[in-house]
Structure formats: C-alpha cells, structure tokens
Amino acid sequence: MFEVRDVTKRFGGLTAVSDASLMVDSGEIVGVIGPNGAGKSTLFSVIAGVLRPDEGVVLDGEKVLTGLRPYRMARAGVARTFQTPRPFGALTVRENMVAAAHTVHRSTADAHAWAAECLERIGLTELAEVAASTLPLGMRKRLEVGRALATKPRLLLLDEVLGGLNPNEIDTMVALIRELRQSGMAICMVEHAMAIIMSLCDRIYVIDHGVVISTGTPQEVSSDQQVIDAYLGGSV
Ligand SMILES: Nc1ncnc2c1ncn2[C@@H]1O[C@H](COP(=O)(O)OP(=O)(O)OP(=O)(O)O)[C@@H](O)[C@H]1O
Numbered sequence: 758m759f760e761v762r763d764v765t766k767r768f769g770g771l772t773a774v775s776d777a778s779l780m781v782d783s784g785e786i787v788g789v790i791g792p793n794g795a796g797k798s799t800l801f802s803v804i805a806g807v808l809r810p811d812e813g814v815v816l817d818g819e820k821v822l823t824g825l826r827p828y829r830m831a832r833a834g835v836a837r838t839f840q841t842p843r844p845f846g847a848l849t850v851r852e853n854m855v856a857a858a859h860t861v862h863r864s865t866a867d868a869h870a871w872a873a874e875c876l877e878r879i880g881l882t883e884l885a886e887v888a889a890s891t892l893p894l895g896m897r898k899r900l901e902v903g904r905a906l907a908t909k910p911r912l913l914l915l916d917e918v919l920g921g922l923n924p925n926e927i928d929t930m931v932a933l934i935r936e937l938r939q940s941g942m943a944i945c946m947v948e949h950a951m952a953i954i955m956s957l958c959d960r961i962y963v964i965d966h967g968v969v970i971s972t973g974t975p976q977e978v979s980s981d982q983q984v985i986d987a988y989l990g991g992s993v
Pocket residue numbers: 768771773791792793794795796797798799800
C-alpha cells in the first residue's frame with residue numbers, strides 16, 4: 758500500500774498542494790481529477806521524488822520514501838510518466854527502453870532482454886529502431902508508459918496518458934492499463950477524460966485548489982454536491 762500523508766507543497770506564496778492524503782493499493786487504479794491548476798501534476802511530482810514536499814510524507818507501507826531522488830524512487834518501485842512525453846529524442850525507441858531498463862538491470866544483456874519484453878508489451882517492437890523524436894504522439898505516449906514499465910514499478914503514476922490520443926489509441930492504452938492492474942500493479946492516474954476515468958478507476962480523488970475535496974468510488978464522487986459545484990458543473 759502506497760500512501761501520501763498530509764502533503765503540502767508551496768511555490769513561494771502559492772500553495773499548490775494543501776494537506777493532501779491519498780492511498781493506492783496494489784491491483785487498484787486510483788484516479789486524480791480536478792480543474793486545470795488544481796495541483797495534480799505537483800502531487801505526482803512529490804510522489805515521484807521530483808519535488809520535495811514542504812510538509813507530509815510519502816510512504817510504501819511503513820517505509821518513508823519522501824525526499825528520495827527520482828532515480829532512487831524508481832529503484833524503490835515508483836515510476837511516473839510526464840504529461841508531455843520526455844523521451845531522449847535522438848535515441849531510438851529501443852535505446853530509450855534500454856536506458857530505463859538499466860535502472861533495474863546492471864548487466865547490458867539483462868537490460869536489453871527486459872527492454873525487449875517491455876517493447877512487446879507496449880506494442881512498439883516493430884518501431885524499436887526508429888528515433889523516438891519521429892514517433893507520432895500516440896506512440897510517444899506509449900513509449901512514455903513503456904519507459905516507466907521498464908523500471909519495474911509497483912506504483913505507476915500516469916499523467917494524462919490519454920490526452921491527445923484518437924479513440925483507437927485510447928482503447929489500446931486503456932487495455933494496457935487494465936492489464937497492468939490485473940498483474941497487481943498499483944496505478945494512480947491523472948486524467949481529464951471523465952467518462953474513461955469513471956469507467957476505469959476503482960476509486961477517485963478530486964482535487965480543487967490543492968485540496969482533496971472528495972474521495973470515493975466513481976459513483977460516490979460524481980454524486981457529491983461539492984464536486985459537482987467545484988468541477989463537474991452538473992455535467993455528470
Ligand atoms: N514549478 C512551479 N513553480 C511555480 N508554480 C508552479 C510550479 N508548478 C506548478 N505551479 C503552480 O501550482 C499550481 C498547480 O499546478 P499543477 O500543474 O500541479 O496543476 P494541475 O492540476 O496538474 O493542472 P493541469 O490540469 O493544467 O495540468 C498552479 O497554480 C501552477 O501554476
């Protein structure tokens with residue numbers, strides 16, 4: 758069980774995340790939703806070790822992860838994707854995967870073998886030798902997920918991996934996410950596509966102005982008056 762407990766993150770005078778708590782269990786998909794600027798990406802960055810919180814802790818069971826550098830966080834089993842995919846553009850798809858696989862495999866042969874397995878899983882084997890920078894957005898997003906998977910996470914943080922994808926690409930990505938849940942991974946995703954979030958997630962946290970204003974099953978949060986007022990605007 759991964760837990761974010763009472764986390765606050767400030768940027769100067771702005772409190773981007775305020776006393777937020779969240780839990781994700783293995784085999785569970787948890788959604789984080791909220792308006793633009795609500796603090797979702799900041800919360801992810803705190804969990805992934807990219808940002809250090811001003812207050813609060815990130816826990817893996819009893820183990821404190823807060824303050825670990827991203828590389829160590831990856832070793833501890835936490836991986837994130839970025840809203841804007843960040844592959845090493847000059848490297849090929851395979852080289853990107855191998856670089857990520859080296860987080861968990863010292864030997865080059867092992868890293869290559871594991872990268873090949875992950876490439877197969879994300880369906881990019883046929884494009885393995887092309888430069889990552891030449892991939893269209895849908896494929897780049899898949900590579901982004903693949904690079905996270907290559908670090909063998911127990912907690913996978915997906916930041917808007919469905920944004921900008923066409924319906925076919927969305928179906929492929931959703932199927933992959935379901936498969937990962939089935940394999941026992943803990944998954945936490947930020948997404949704006951409400952219908953998909955509602956059908957995919959086991960539980961949802963709603964953030965507004967950095968504060969978790971509601972949590973529960975998709976049905977519970979979508980019937981929460983505070984959520985409807987703050988975010989859904991009566992559209993659900
Ligand atoms: N590095 C930073 N320095 C200063 N302010 C920041 C920084 N990163 C984020 N913010 C601010 O913190 C607040 C939360 O931003 P964040 O990107 O976490 O929101 P979000 O919910 O992910 O938004 P979106 O849905 O648009 O991606 C915003 O007001 C943003 O401008």
